[in-house]
Amino acid sequence: MPLSDIAEDAQQVMSANKAAVSRALNLVEDRRAESHARVAELLAALKDAPKAAGGHRVGLTGPPGVGKSTLTSVLARGLRLRDRTVGVVAVDPSSMRSGGSLLGDRARMSFDPTDNGLFVRSLATAGEVGGLAYAANSSVRVLGAAYDTVIIETTGVGQSEIDIVHVADTVVLVIQPGSGDVLQFLKAGIMEIPDILVVNKADQDELARRAVADLRGALRTAHAVGAGGAQDGAWETPIVATSATKGSGIDELIAQLDAHRKHVETALLARRRRGEVQWTLDLFIRKHGEHGVSTLGGRRLLKARAERELDGGETPLSLCEQLSREYVAALGQTA
Amino acid sequence: MAQDGKRERDRPWIMRTYSGHSTAAASNELYRTNLAKGQTGLSVAFDLPTQTGYDADDPLARGEVGKVGVPISHIGDMRALFDGIPLDQMNTSMTINATAVWLLSLYIATAEDQGVDPRVLRGTTQNDIIKEYLSRGTHIFPPAASMRLITDLITYTVDEVPKWNPINICSYHLQEAGATPTQELAYALVTAIGVLDAVKATGRIPEAEFGKVVGRISFFVNAGIRFVEELCKMRAFVELWDRVTQERYGVTDPKQRRFRYGVQVNSLGLTEQQPENNVIRIVLEMLAVTLSKDARARAIQLPAWNEALGLPRPWDQQWSLRTQQILAYETDLLEYDDLFTGSEVVKAHTQDLVESAWAEVQEVLKRGGAVEAVESGYIKQRLVESNAARLRAIEAGEQIVVGVNKFVESEPSPLTENLDEAILTVDPKVDADQRAALARWKETRDNDAVDKALAELQRVAKSDENMMVPSIAAAHAGVTTGEWANLLREVWGEYRAPTGVSGASVKTAATGANAETVARLRDRIHALEASMGRRPKMLVGKPGLDGHSNGAEQIAIKARDVGFDVVYEGIRVSPEQIVASALEEGVHLIGLSILSGSHLALVPEVMKRLRAAGLGDVPVVAGGIIPEADAERLRQEGVAAVYTPKDFELDNIMSDLIDLVDRQHAAE
Incomplete structure (x- = not known):
């Protein structure tokens, strides 16, 4: 789109017009040098969007297979029930060999196609730097201008766990009962401490209880060894048990997300x-x-x-x- | 022995044809005709709305009513389906899974109406929901709820309908999804183990009577073209099942340990090119499951020669039935004992399969068993990988398919001279008629009784009582299929299964002609990315209720491997969802896969909605079992290309897709 249309499109993005949001996301993914000026123009136009300042950027990360996509889907539904609009960036890895990718997150989500308050975009990590997708940061800015909450779901491997801290206001680490490695990493201070810890697949009560207890222990040890984290000292990382398939624990997760968003309110822009x-x-x-x-x-x-x-x-x-x-x-x- | 006429011929297997279409009345007529032709059992094909728990008036049922089977919404439909067919004398197999408890309840209620004691009913409910998650895709509920329905049906019938086969563990669809013989054996056995363990865990069956349950477990198997290996596979099944039932469940009665199975001969390997050759394939495949007396099928249904072209007509099905009859009644096969006892070759290959399958069984058990390995995506991923390897071998010409990748020259075939008449077409009016009939049904039934029955269903669904009891009562009360399933959806939720494609790694040759083709395709994608600023992005969608996802999965993987970013949504998405995804994802291309024959309803619907959403420029291609006349209509609707089973060269398809994106980009 030419420069003159960008201001108009930015307005459309801010009123959450899906076609405009999609075009804007296409543009920020565009790597051609000649598109650079238009990307900058668009992001500048979106910078002071009313939604952006009041919005919430939630990063969901965790090892593959813990049910992040299903949890994202259930969390989005929970937010929609509270009349908040939701944008999702779902990141999947690109193939090293072909550069292509299989973006499968939508397959695990169920959503109402006529809902104008929910928008899901899949992104491939593509590119020379591992971790989050090339356009993740800019995509979050676009969606943040259009929707109340932006959820960034990462691949959960490698660099993305660290990158997510730079993009999200609240970092949620999702694990499942019996995730020994995560406990060890936390204890040793290798892994940053997230703002919220979720034990997903907590269908079996006994296992889930034990997992929550183990995590509490690990967090104590982590603090003792002085592990760094996304959060500041005054915030104590809560542990929430969820079952994405049964939909349990979602109310508590949303309550904790709200609490954390409130906690960072004054320091948000900084x-x-x-x-x-x-x-x-x-x-x-x-x-x-x-x-x-x-x-x-x-x-x-x-x-x-x-x-x-x-x-x-x-x-x-x-x-x-x-x-x-x-x-x-x-x-x-x-x- | 045969010559002196002393030895009695063995009793032939039950002969069936998988059939049902349009309406209960039309299917009833077909069944009566087939029985008059010497068929000895019935095999009911239900349409996809019935299989996935929707009534004809549900928006998701649009275009699917009466297509791949018969629509059964309530007891009135079931009565019409078996009108004039005494159920106490019939052996009925029902291909029904997520809604098996419901359809069996309708069957039992219909028998009761006929004055037949359910204790004499004979037949089979497929009731294997595990393989639905892996291959066939008609599951509704999450795994725990599905396992509960499976065990409810088994523990009910073992005493109340004791001659019924409550579950047919399906290795059939595993082979269709790409399983090697080893995987087929292993995953079918772990499914059986998962089911039996779950039955045991209900505590409803006294320890001493557990052998009775084991003795009712039957299997549904596929027979492919490598018929010597298939023959050995069946012998390996017999040996492994004997081992499992004895060692794991302590069953002492050899009769209860017997491996009982029915067969649908492979439809997957049937070709669209020179389709008359399929008759020979079908015969050879049938030999694999009949030649060994010690591992012979108890029931067989054969596909028709033209199944890769569309729905078979009655005459096509008759040809397949005659094939069975000739083998059973004309030949001397049934006059001999087992032909392979003592064959070193057969024994050695059987042992290889036994050992490799047993190792894979242990692998799955180590991962927590069948349900865990489904939820984690392990089994699905293995199947997707095997299928990709199989397709690659055909594409590379390493696996010969006559008339497809070798010996392709052909005289014009008189059988397909008039191609559009060489298949059956379902009257599009069926959809509206069924909706009208359903409305009449709901008006004339006792709605108080229906409400009461639904309330009781809900109460039981939340308890741990058996779902069969309130379901039979609901069948009598006039509850519909959609009402039954929707109520349970509310209680248990729905489930979207792992697609297995994301993690599937596909070994590709590093050198050779194929590798060069792939490298060329990747270069073209790379060049397109540079000129468009974004990597070409494709949406693979499966609209409608059809859950046969193998084709869509293989296209998705191949597209990834040549460098597309591929959004794959899994099965059962509505046209609305596909358009919403295309819009939100900003895709350059859409591929639709439909195997249920409902392409003429669904594809134009997607096109219309794309135009309305301002996405009329995005090229759309379609794949499936699509007759040429239909393909022409789709192209007129604006579909850029139509692919059918004869387009087995995925590289060529990929090249077309890149052309489409390129042309669209150039036009912008």
């Missing part, structure tokens, strides 16, 4: 900005390492620059690409 700055730097470091950072003037300088330019309408992706070009140019000069 938290989102911090996340974007951090993601920009992480993207760049993953590509070019510490050498890249020092070549462009060091971490502190880059961080300050990211804060400034992200305010000026750059996205983490576009800025990272700009920094890459500068780094490559600098390498050319020294060679």
Whole structure:
């Protein structure tokens, strides 16, 4: 779409017109250099959307097979019953070999196709940096301008567990009873502590009770070893037992999500900005390492620059690409 | 022995034809004709709304009523279906799963109306919902509720309808979904183990009588074209079942340990090209399940030669019945003892299968058993992988299919000269007629009695009592199929099963002509991505109630492997959902797969809604068992391409799809 239409489309996005939201998502996925200006224009136009400031970005992560898609579907339904509109970004991995992907999350979701208050977009991780999808951050911004709650469901492997912290206001880690590895990672401080822990597939009461108790223990140990986390010190990570297939525990999960959203209220915008700055730097470091950072003037300088330019309408992706070009140019000069 | 005329011929197996279509009355007429031709049992095909618990007036039933079987909404339909057929003398097999408890209740109620004691009823309910999750796709409820319905039916019939086979564990559909013989054996056995363990856990059957339940378990098996291996597979089944029943369940009576099975000869390998060759395939496949006296089928139904083209006509089905009769009555097969006892070759291959299958049984049990391995997607993923390997072998010419990838030259066939008349078409009026009849039924029945029956059903569904009792009462009260299933949907919820495609890894050749083709396709996708700014994204949709997802799954995997981003939604999505997904996902291309014959209702519906949503530019292709005349109509509706079973070269399809995206992009 030409530039002149972008303001109009941004308005349509903000009124949650599905066709416009879809077009906007297509645009932010567009990697062509000639599209860059339009992406920046769109995101700038959406920046002050009324929904965005009051909205809630929820990240759902956890190992494969714990039922994240089904939980997303049930959570979305629970939010819709409370008259909140919901946008979902479901991320699946791309094949290393072909670059293609099978985006299967919709197959586990059931939703009403005539509901204008629910929008689901599947994204492939595609691209040189693992973890979240290329356009995840921008997609969340688009959906955040249109819907009250945005749920980002990640692949649950590798880098995505860390990236999600930069995109979500609330990070929910989903596990199932008997997830020994997760307990070990938490205890050892290898895994960041999420804002909310969900034990899904808690159909069998005894197993679920034991899993919740184990997790409590692990969290205590994690705190003792000083493990870092998404949350700040005043928030105590709650543990919620759910059964996505039976729909139990969803009310409590929503209550905890609301509580956490309220907890971060005052610091929300700063938290989102911090996340974007951090993601920009992480993207760049993953590509070019510490050498890249020092070549462009060091971490502190880059961080300050990211804060400034992200305010000026750059996205983490576009800025990272700009920094890459500068780094490559600098390498050319020294060679 | 045969020459001196002393040895008595064995009794032939039960001969059936899987049939039913349009209405109960039309199917009743067909059944009577078939019985008059010497068929010795009935095999009822229900339409998809009946199988998935919807009445004809449900929006999801649109286009599906009376298509792949007969619609049965209430006891009035069931009475009409068996009008003039005394149920005490019939042996009736019903291909019914998620709603098996309900359809058996209607059958029992109809028998009671005929004055027949349910204790003399003979027949089979398929009632294997595990394989529905894996292959056939007519499940409704989550696994726990499904297991409860299965065990309710078994524990009820074991005393109340003692000659009934309450469950037919299906390896048939596993083979259709791609299972190797080893996988077929293993997954059927773990299903049986899962069911028997669940029955045991109900505590309803006294320990001493458990052998009675084991003795009622029967199997439904597929017979493929590699007929020597299939023959060994059946012998391996006999041996493994004897082992399971003895070791795991301590059954001492050899009669109760006997492996009892019925067969539907493979429809999957039947070809659209030179379809007359299918007759020979059917005969050879039948030999696999009849030649061994020690592992012979107890009931056989044969497909018709033209099933890859569309619905068979009565004459096509008669040809298949005559094939069975010639083998049973004309040949001397039934005059001999087991032909293979003492054959070293048969014994060795049977042992190989026994061992490999037993190892896979242990693997699944280690993962928590059949239900767990379904929920985790393990079994489904293995099947999807095997099927991809099979299709690749055919595409590469490593597995020969005569008339398809070898010996393809053919004289014009007089059998298919007039192709549109070589299959049966269901009158489109059937849909509306059935809706009208249903409305009349609801007006004339005693609605107070219906409400009472539904309230009792709900109470029992929430308890741990047996669902059969209130279901039979509800059948008598005039409750409908949709009412029964919808009430249980509310209590138990619905279930969307793992698709198995996301994690399926497919080994592709790294070198050779095939690898080069794939590399070329990937390059084209890559180039398209660069010029469009986004990777080409495709939606694979299965509209309607048809759950045969193998084709859609293989297309989805292949498209991923050449580089598409593929959104796969699983089975049973409405046209509304497909359009909503296309809109939200921003796809460049839509592929629709329909095998139930309802393409003329569903595909244009999707097209219309796409145009209304402003997505009229997105190219749509369709695949399924679609006769050429229908394909032409779909193309006139704007469908870009139609694929049928004869299009087995997936690389060519992929190349077409890339062309479509390319052309659309160039036009924008």
